[in-house]
Amino acid sequence: MTACAPRSETAPGAPGAPSAIQADDPGLQKAVAHVLAERGLDPTGVALSSATRQVVQGSLYSFVIDMPDGSRYGVDVLDNPAGDLSKARFASQ
Numbered sequence: 410m411t412a413c414a415p416r417s418e419t420a421p422g423a424p425g426a427p428s429a430i431q432a433d434d435p436g437l438q439k440a441v442a443h444v445l446a447e448r449g450l451d452p453t454g455v456a457l458s459s460a461t462r463q464v465v466q467g468s469l470y471s472f473v474i475d476m477p478d479g480s481r482y483g484v485d486v487l488d489n490p491a492g493d494l495s496k497a498r499f500a501s502q
Contacts, residue, residue, distance in 0.1 A: 427461040427471065436462065440470040440486040443494045450476070466490065473502060 430437055437460050445452050454477035463469040467489040474482045481502040487495050 425463065425465055427463040427469075430460050430462045430470075432457045432460060434460070434462065436468055436488055437470050437472065440484075440488060440494060441472065441474070444474070444484050444486060444496060444499065447496065448499065453477070469497075 432438075437457075441455075441457065442452070444450075445455065456475040458473045458475050458481075460470065460472040463471070467487055470484075470486045470488065472484055474484060476482070483498060483500050483502050484496065485498040487497055489495070
């Protein structure tokens with residue numbers, strides 16, 4: 410998977426606010442793999458153009474998946490404290 414574009418805003422914002430993360434973040438990798446598997450999408454050539462994590466009760470990962478065919482999807486995945494993943498949004502962009 411291709412890395413997200415570097416972000417200049419690396420300092421965290423207010424507590425509980427979303428913050429930019431890199432594509433190699435282990436929680437993000439878990440969320441992306443979960444969504445691709447659930448949707449039956451091939452991870453080959455997939456790129457992430459942006460990603461954030463918001464820590465509330467668990468972690469909310471929001472990211473944009475760029476597929477090799479040019480399609481883009483906005484995705485939100487909640488990783489709850491028990492380690493269970495649930496998709497909150499998967500929409501074409």
